[in-house]
Amino acid sequence: MKTETLQEFTAEELEAALAQKKEAERIGREQKREAYEALKKDTIADLAPVANDLSLQLMRFRDKAFSQLGTLYELLQDYSKRHQDGKGNFTIEDDEFKIQFKRQGKGTFDERSEQAEKHIIDFLNTKYQGDLDTKDLIMSLLERKKGDLDINMVQKLYSMEDRFDDENWREGIKLLKESYSFKHSKDYVSFFKKGRNNQWEGINLNFSYS
Structure with a gap:
């Protein structure tokens, strides 16, 4: 309202107009609040149950995947x-x-690996004292890095287990196997689908399992 127009109203009329304006604003805010609350309620009702169902399906699928792949892994071993x-x-x-x-x-x-090494060294000194190539080969497989044996190297010794008919050799391999333990931390599963040009494309569904 312009100043000259406002002067035509009494104080009571101005107060009534201001009150009416405030009430209209209050009603507008209330309507927006109600619309927000209604949309919030509908959004939760629409999304949360579906999310919960999908989560349960994914958990069941994850457990099934790791169970079947774990069994396959054991058979492969x-x-x-x-x-x-x-x-x-x-x-x-x-x-x-x-x-x-x-x-x-x-x-x-563990500590039994040290005894295993002694048996294998005794075997080499007894049977292959003059054969430096054989001694160097076998000892290289027992080389420690930061105090630890390398299981990948030791497995090459395992593959030679039946090659030598010697008590120290057999006892050394036996102790190596007994001394080894594996602390499992996590398994991972990833899925792929063949796409264009026969290239594997990742399916956005990767799992880890402790």
């Missing part, structure tokens, strides 16, 4: 003699899909 150290990766695939399984953790040899 058994018949292929791979991953005897308890860790490792494998991939399975067909013409359309690929699944990668990764097992992580840390393997360690």
Whole structure:
């Protein structure tokens, strides 16, 4: 209102107009609040139950995936003699899909590995004292890095277990196997689908399991 127009109203009329304006603003705010509350309620009702159902489905699928892949991993260990150290990766695939399984953790040899080394050294000194090539080869597989044996190198010794008919050798290999333990930390599963140009494309559904 212009100043000259306002002067035409009494104080009471101005107060009434101001009160009416405030009431209209209050009603407008209330309507917006109610609209917000209604939309919030509908949004929760629409999304949260679906999210909960999807979460349960994913949990069940995750458990099924790790159960089946874990069984497959154990069978692979058994018949292929791979991953005897308890860790490792494998991939399975067909013409359309690929699944990668990764097992992580840390393997360690305990104090029995030191006794195993002594038996193997006694074997070498007794049977191969003059054969430096054989001695160097076997001792290189027992080389320690930061005080720890390398399971990948030691497994090469395992593959030679039946090659030598010697008590110290057999006892050394036996103690090495007994001294090793693997502390499992996590498994990972990733899924892929073959896309254009026969390239593998990741499916956005990766799991880890402790």
